[in-house]
Amino acid sequence: MATLRPLLLLLLLLAWRCGGEDAEVLCADSACYTLHRDESNWKSAQERCEDNGGNLAPVGSAGEAERLRELLASAGWAGPAWLGLALPRGHCVRPQEPLRGFSWVAGGEPGNFSQWASEPAVTCVSARCVALRPPGPHGPGGWADRACRSTLPAFLCKFSFQGMCGLLPLAGRGEVTYATPFGVRSARLAAAPFGTLAEVQCDSGRASAFAVCKGPLAGGGFAWHPPGPLCPVDCGHHNGGCQQRCLDAPGEPPRCACHPGFVLAADMASCLAEDSCHPNPCQGSCRPLPGGFECGCEPGYALAADGRGCSDVDECESGPCQHQCHNIPGGFQCLCPPGYRPAGPAGHHCHDVDECAQPHACPQLCINIPGSFRCACRPGFQRQPGGESCLDVDECLRDPCPGACRNFPGGYECLCPPGSLRDADGHGCSPGEAIPNSIPQSSSIPHSSSSIPESSTVIPRSSGSITQSSGSIPQSSGIPQSSSIPRSTRIPWTTSIPRSLGMPTAGLGAGSDEHSADGPRLLLYYIVGSLVAILLLLAFALALVACRKRAAKREKPPAKNAADNYCWVPEQPESRGERSLMGFTGSTQGCERTKQTPRV
Template sequence: MSIARLLLLLLLPAPGSGEEDVEVMCAGTACYTLHRAELGWNAAQERCRINGGSLAPVRSPAEARRLQELMAAAGRPGPAWIGLWLSRGRCVQPQEPLRGFSWAGGGEAGNYTAWLSEPAVTCLSSRCVGLQPDGPSGLGVWADRPCRGPLPAFLCKFIFRGMCGPLPLPGPGRVSYTTPFGVRSPRLAAAPFGTLAEADCQENSASSFFAVCKGPLEDGSFAWDPPGPFCPATCSHRNGGCQHRCLQEPGEPRRCDCHPGYTLAADMASCLPRDACHPNPCPGTCRTLPDGFQCGCPDGYTLAGDGRTCVDVDECLSGPCQHECQNTPGSFVCLCRPGYRPAGPGSHQCRDEDECARPDACPQLCLNVPGSFRCACRHGYHRSGDSCLDVDECLRDPCPGPCRNFPGGFECLCPAGLLPEEDGRGCRAAPTAGEEPAGHPSGTPGVPRATGILQTAGAPRTTGVLPRTTGIPQTLGIPFGVTPPAPTAGGSASGPEHSADGPRLLLYYILGSLVAILLLLAFALALLACKRRAAKREKRPAKNAADSYCWVPEQPESRGVGGERR
């Protein structure tokens, strides 16, 4: 047991406990008590709870070692209840470190275990754990048992905000401490917050002084209030209770003083190393050293050559930003060029801003480019400042006849009886009433045309549909040089779905005319040949001597020399 752990082992009767003995140990911010009383687990837990604690947990080897020392100081009274238990209705879990048990004070289960043997597997009865003082590892071991069966002792744990050291007495006297959990002791190595100390001076038995452990102070520590010293004595008696020097002038009470580099503690008797950082001589942080102090600077600053001044660090020299960097006192700011916005961790990166997402970016078309954007106009319009103006295509004379301009396009107007060409730049004759345009099944009527106007791209078409046939138009009966008659108002015209019939029909008309011409030429040549042949037949041969003779009937008895006809 060491004073550095602030341990106190004390055996004394507790108020109102009759024959019960209590052993106490305080360390850090917790106190442990061992109570000698034969109780069941539930009754022991209730006794700890009434005083502000609970049955002690054993969450680590260090805590197990403290409880082992506490039981050794009490003479190893046998097994004692600790705060580990299994409630009724819960089952033992062999795969878990605590086997399904839990600590009475709550909190995390932890991985530390010290089972002497595996607990009995059950789900129907509650089981509680007792701490055996001796084990194979030198620490206590755990053994489960029925919660109703009594054990000769139990261990409690109490947690506090902090501790005060022993109350110093410069002169002869004694101190009695009353703890918040009801234990009264004539001596404590550490007194928990809220402990009442009573000092009785031996030189004057009628004099008594009281102090309470209070805190935390400015430095976070705890101290007695009032600080004392109590039971004053002369410097000749144990140096007046002073740790370093005791000063006493005639007619004045003695007082304590410290060596250079130290300062008087709150008990006015002890000495602590002087805190060179109080008050803080640095612009940032200060760390006390044995021979002085060391300054530190906050983030964004660095210590100057004098060791006490902090100067700003220019973080922009390391290039932390994608575009531009602006140094500020203790930090820096990243800036993005126009057309970009901050992005990424800490806004150190820049991302292109889509200006076209704004509804008023452009009057018609918008093209986003890195860092900027460009405006454009639709077909049939041209840029004029920040606006898009309509182009008057009719000024270029695109039509063979009348032309009508409209926003974004134009249309060519055809006279009645003519149909617009597919390119919208001319007019053509309509098929005769008896012809069926190519493209429709035979016998399928065409859709009547509404108007004779061709509209270009950019405006809705209002024309009708020209009737179509599956065969080639019959042109053999058309006289050469005669134009087929135009359709009447009730005739049909080509529409958007038959836009390819016009050139095809024109080709049919040309081919038909060529065939008719060829047939007429052939007929004329044949007629000329016949006339020549007839002329040759009608031409008589030249006259000779025989032409003066005449033929007489042939006689049976004799034949003349010229009677044979050749």
């Protein structure tokens, strides 16, 4: 195993000497951020970061945004630089979301943090990428979108690691150059990621020394191997590079030690309290580090300027909610106005509530509108003043029909006078088929005596007819006719109903509402009265005929006398012909037979 260590150091040295570029680096916690000054478009910049094991830098929190600002400030960079935020082609910009529909190339949850300097262009067809603009005379800085094919003079990368090593301890003067695993060399690192190779040039003129950040160690954490301090001198020079005590034993190199209550840190030069985080000096979390500790805060809080306290982050400043945002300690809450309900990821959006889906929301019709609803009435109804109920509209008050009108809930229908037909919708009348006059007017009844004009014909075709000898009655008289009335019976024209009975005529159909409503009823009275009159006349005629027949049967034959023995032959006119003569002969023979009969 010991023979492999020099080989490992040699391979790292070769890799470091063969590659690497000068770039600004900032390492903190378990990630390193780099600024590359190279003209490229967004896709080329992402490929460069991927080749070294990282991605274009995301900004998922206020602390991460602060690290990137420190990196740009230490590099003195005032221009824009590509970030790892992009909107693919075919995706739409969504102004109501914190990231506006964009996504981080590194993946993961989108988060609620955003820092837009200007709103992105609304599009669904073109790819858009985001650049970080440092603060300056043009404004406070922030994110700005642009076409992904355009080029920028710089881009930012992020590389994540399992852990970090602190500064490499030196016993004497020397210069340290760090070669990071992501191909960047730097002489200014506050922490070096796992796998970093450090080359030390001592001022004493000795050969270069090398150390590698290794880990995790048995007790946890990461440390340099060899632990240092490098560029050794005796304990009389700068205390041998030790923080507290330097032990110089004969025949052994100098080594560091700590006072009671402290322990030697992983760099083998610094000293830490046995438990630097107990009691906890931080308001939030505490993490021991070589030579001290590091404070952290829970999500929703940011580390205060003193490095120990935590202050609440007002997430509502980034506009994460669609409607209203209420900041609470450590987070925020999205609120929806009345008529909306929370929806979407984490309830950041608001959807309209369909109040019409609730039973009995309205008495008749319900119309849903954004944030509310409105009740309406069906045709034929109207809203009750000051209420939600629906009242029936009496359409007949507007006199919509040519004749009578009948109102019902939600509508109306026209009652058409005889001789006209109701329209298909029931809201009007049209003239019906003309009734042919099948009974010719008799000359025995003059036209001047008619009390009902021929134009007011309303009698259906089923009416009977009077025998020819009784005279004809015009159809307009409305009197049913029967053929069973004897010839001697004649119905005078005065039996027609006069106009004073209120029978509707063609000229009075739309005169007034009273006549329009009473016309059919008066016509019915007229027909029934005519039928009753005819039936009475018919009964009277039948009774008269029956009485005459009964009287004829009651008459007795006269008594026989002597003249009955003789046959009386009536005189026949000569014009009766031969048939009459034969009758006479027969009669004579009868009489002869009678005479021959002996008398008793």
